[in-house]
Amino acid sequence: KQEVTQIPAALSVPEGENLVLNCSFTDSAIYNLQWFRQDPGKGLTSLLLIQSSQREQTSGRLNASLDKSSGRSTLYIAASQPGDSATYLCAVTYNNNDMRFGAGTRLTVKP
Amino acid sequence: ETGVTQSPTHLIKTRGQQVTLRCSSQSGHNTVSWYQQALGQGPQFIFQYYREEENGRGNFPPRFSGLQFPNYSSELNVNALELDDSALYLCASTPPGGETQYFGPGTRLLVL
Numbered sequence: 001k002q003e004v005t006q007i008p009a010a011l012s013v014p015e016g017e018n019l020v021l022n023c024s025f026t027d028s029a030i031y032n033l034q035w036f037r038q039d040p041g042k043g044l045t046s047l048l049l050i051q052s053s054q055r056e057q058t059s060g061r062l063n064a065s066l067d068k069s070s071g072r073s074t075l076y077i078a079a080s081q082p083g084d085s086a087t088y089l090c091a092v093t094y095n096n097n098d099m100r101f102g103a104g105t106r107l108t109v110k111p
Numbered sequence: 112e113t114g115v116t117q118s119p120t121h122l123i124k125t126r127g128q129q130v131t132l133r134c135s136s137q138s139g140h141n142t143v144s145w146y147q148q149a150l151g152q153g154p155q156f157i158f159q160y161y162r163e164e165e166n167g168r169g170n171f172p173p174r175f176s177g178l179q180f181p182n183y184s185s186e187l188n189v190n191a192l193e194l195d196d197s198a199l200y201l202c203a204s205t206p207p208g209g210e211t212q213y214f215g216p217g218t219r220l221l222v223l
Contacts, residue, residue, distance in 0.1 A: 004153070006153075034212075036214075041217075042216055043115075043201055043203075043215050043217050044203075045214070046212065046214075049210060049211055091153070097159045098169055099212075100156070101146075101154050101155070103152050103153045104153055
């Protein structure tokens with residue numbers, strides 16, 4: 001069964017902290033992995049996409065890593081800001097175009 | 112450039128009714144995917160359309176059906192609505208040869 005798990009479910013940190021969000025998936029035959037951000041009641045915004053052959057991607061203060069063999073990915077956020085408060089979703093895509101999402105990590109960054 | 116738009120934004124239906132949700136893809140995008148997101152959960156893949164043909168389907172019953180038009184806009188139809196169909200329905204479009212999906216704001220459906 002293709003499942004995606006995200007830990008922790010919720011995280012609250014003071015502004016300026018570096019933090020790591022975790023994602024694990026049971027079926028490692030993925031096509032790619034993406035991290036999304038979702039603000040309350042809104043759609044998703046793609047943050048980073050990692051191909052199955054890649055190990056990491058970086059965009060600004062965000063860095064995502066992928067260890068396909070162990071079925072894990074991490075999203076590292078440097079110098080967190082209150083504007084980073086949102087739910088962060090990890091999603092893996094398989095070759096049949098089926099994109100499987102985790103339930104998300106709800107991040108709160110306190111000023 | 113206009114992003115992905117969805118209509119309506121909110122909808123209330125009763126059990127057993129039918130509903131049609133609409134999605135306009137981003138300009139030039141020829142692939143549209145639909146997702147169901149229950150409260151507190153991640154989105155679940157319903158199906159994908161590429162150039163007017165279904166191109167992958169998740170674990171949803173046949174009462175969930177779709178359509179893609181020549182301009183690449185799309186509809187999601189749900190028949191015989193059940194209480195558990197209450198959710199945020201998200202549409203995402205992908206450009207030709209691309210992999211990143213661009214999501215719309217969603218339609219929030221409540222089934223009473």
